[in-house]
Amino acid sequence: MFKIVISGVNLTDSGKLSVLQDCLNALIKIKEHTELDITVLVHNASLVDEYKDHIKILAFPDIKSSWIKRVKFEYFYSKKLSLQLKPDLWFGLHDMTANVVCPYQVVYCHNSAAFYDVDYKNFFTDIKFTLFNLFYKYLYRINIKRNRYVIIQQIWLRKIFEDLYDVKTIVAYPIREIFATTSGPESIAKLDLHFNVPTFFYPSFPRVYKNYEVLFDAVKILNKKGVQCQVVVTLDGSENNYAKKIADTYRHIPNIKFIGLQDRQSINELYKQSHCLVFPSKLESWGLPISEFKEFNKPMLIARLPYADETVGNYNEVSYFPINDASKLAVLMEQFINGTIQYDGNSALQPADPFFNNWDSLMTFLTDRKNY
Structure with missing residues (x-):
């Protein structure tokens, strides 16, 4: 035993x-x-x-x-x-x-917080993350x-x-395999979402490094051009100070849907219903939504950072954008919507053993x- x-x-x-x-x-x-x-x-x-x-x-x-x-x-x-x-x-x-x-x-x-270059103008916006950034490197050592x-x-x-x-x-x-836990559409019916327009999904807990700003600024660019889309994010402003700041700044934009944190069944159903994943995060030890969304064989727009290449692995329908470039992201989103996008594609990296x-x-x- x-x-x-x-x-x-x-x-x-x-x-x-x-x-x-x-x-x-x-x-x-x-x-x-x-x-x-x-x-x-x-x-x-x-x-x-x-x-x-x-x-x-x-x-x-x-x-x-x-x-x-x-x-x-x-x-x-x-x-x-x-x-x-x-x-x-x-x-x-x-x-x-x-x-x-x-x-x-x-x-x-x-927890990769210790290895992030903190933007100190947001020092007090997410004080928990800031403290992790300052001290976790030493807690790991103990x-x-x-x-x-x-x-x-x-x-x-x-x-x-x-x-x-x-x-x-x-x-x-x-x-992990997620199809077995995928629920029916009733799990998200209460969220008042409309999937008859191109829908971009970004599921993530709101932290300062999650970089919602670049996505929302891209939406503003598309709206000025009259390009129709829906962007769904899993925050509502109640989660922490950063979430409140983001929601207060962008809530007036009608096609950004602030749905709050969701259980796994609802997230899986949103993967199924959405048309494209956007993942602009500046820091991840993995980036679980990327590998989960891959199972639905749908397009993804991902920040160009080292974690992303490894998480995406072998995948054709993926394109990358610079992490702070809302204009480039807006271009990719518009190209996806009108069917002219040329995907970058990605090849898997192979870690040395021991690896699972x-x-x-x-x-x-x-x-x-x-x-x-």
Whole structure:
């Protein structure tokens, strides 16, 4: 029996929660033919209620209320917990390396905030992100050499981690199959969207580096020219100060649809109904909407940055634009609408081993003792 603890107490929403869900889905498949004892540590048991017949769930609802409590949990309480649970592997899914006692330890690092050049005019707009940017590089360093493997998502992050921390890394792509969870159109009926016009979709939690401004400025250019389209974004202004600033600035534009955060089923249905993905983000450890949207074989307009090439992989119907060039993006959007766009296309990069291109293969590797 291989005993594994999955620590995900800080994963509660958006793409972060999908990391926990995809990890558990892979483990449950492995459990069908391998003896596994799985314990998951979460913020709230309801987040993983669908897995309760297959795993043990321990909830810690107070951890996210302050950074002091998070630090106490990772560096003090987790040691006590590891002595009680006696796992073979402690797998931390949220960047910080816990102080635990067990034979094997692995950490999954997917917060790239520390490696972003902050625009300090927005220092107080998203203070949480700014603090991450200032301090996460040092939080990563604490206990990092305790890990047998450090899991990162792309080649550019592998180089940073190996240079800064001198650790052994695994590149693991967070790719998942999504068709099975696609819901019917009733999941988005309440959103008052109209797919009879060309619809561009940008699903992302609002952070200062998500670069909504370049997309919205491109819409303004198209509107001045009388080009009809609909742009759907998953914020409504209530999420944080940055979201409020963006919504207050652009809400008067009628064909920008501020629909707020959505569950995974609704996001999948919006992928299905939308005509083109726009992804202008300035920073990603992966860029999950890109790989998800690819499964629908639809066109994408993506910011030209290193993360994008690796996430897009082999794909023909993709074109790139400079991250701050609203005029270029507007040109691409108009060309898509009128059917004259000439796609750039993209070819996959191949990371050096150890490398896994999905959760199933990663977790198969991590639950096999011979790999330690």
